Amino acid sequence: MSDLLERLRERGWRMTSQRRVVAEVLDGDHVHLTADEVHARAAQRLPEISRATVYNALGELVSLGEVKEVSTDGRAKRYDPNAHRPHQHLVCSACGTVRDVHPTGNPLADLPPDQRFGFTISEAEVTYRGLCPSCV
Amino acid sequence: MSDLLERLRERGWRMTSQRRVVAEVLDGDHVHLTADEVHARAAQRLPEISRATVYNALGELVSLGEVKEVSTDGRAKRYDPNAHRPHQHLVCSACGTVRDVHPTGNPLADLPPDQRFGFTISEAEVTYRGLCPSCV
DNA sequence: ATCCTACGATGGACAGAGTCCAAGTCAAGA
DNA sequence: TCTTGACTTGGACTCTGTCCATCGTAGGAT
Structure with missing residues (x-):
């Protein structure tokens, strides 16, 4: 099971x-x-x-x-519970629905060294916001 | 002023x-x-x-x-209050400090049409997490 | 300069999300 | 089956935020 x-x-x-x-x-x-x-x-x-x-x-x-x-x-x-496959979230601003999404590229790579300010960065979390089909 | x-x-x-x-x-x-x-x-x-x-x-x-x-x-x-220049955030997982950062690239472009599930997406919010220099 | 009034401030009650704790219960190894 | 340390319970408590009736005042009108 x-x-x-x-x-x-x-x-x-x-x-x-x-x-x-x-x-x-x-x-x-x-x-x-x-x-x-x-x-x-x-x-x-x-x-x-x-x-x-x-x-x-x-x-x-x-x-x-x-x-x-x-x-x-x-x-x-x-x-x-989908903790084992990296993914990001798509959130409806109206009803709050959340979907898992898999963007291309690696957001961590988009942060150049001079923008890291000495931080040891471990992850990048992306939240896409918009309206879902039922809420448009 | x-x-x-x-x-x-x-x-x-x-x-x-x-x-x-x-x-x-x-x-x-x-x-x-x-x-x-x-x-x-x-x-x-x-x-x-x-x-x-x-x-x-x-x-x-x-x-x-x-x-x-x-x-x-x-x-x-x-x-x-920095609402007029688009930016993202770098957050220390230990002390909670937040810094504004300007990643290269546009995260919205990284979400292909087949990953949009009919949503009308208006923004992408990126949060980088890690340890700041004082917390390493 | 003063008056009016609609808009803003106040604080206390309330609500939602989450944490803590002392006492009771139970999973699982002996 | 027994034992015990780990787990569960429910209620009190904290933190963050909202609501509302009442009071105060900014700023236009006179």
């Missing part, structure tokens, strides 16, 4: 029903749920799961590198 | 002591303050200025296009 569950088990993540449900909710492509959305979906299967547990599990998945946090709008963070 | 103040006056922005102080605090280069930081600095000069007023003024400056909102970390938004 789920690759994510497999990997977590292999890495010795203590499996509880709560963690399983959170991981299952996040599994898949083009998933960009907020913590509250994850909680709501998890609660459909496990009604008494608490918000704190969801936050804990999400935080651990992020630490493990299995999920990426995405702040698209300065409001709730979204959690993106 | 301040270009920003000049422009605001010309555009008929009703000038109050509070608004003046907020605009003065924001004036300058490489300024990326949070609303609370703006409030703290404004309060040094005008002790009774309220948080609501700062938020109102910031919101209006953003609507007027004189200031850009930047969410670098999913926490407090930062306000960037």
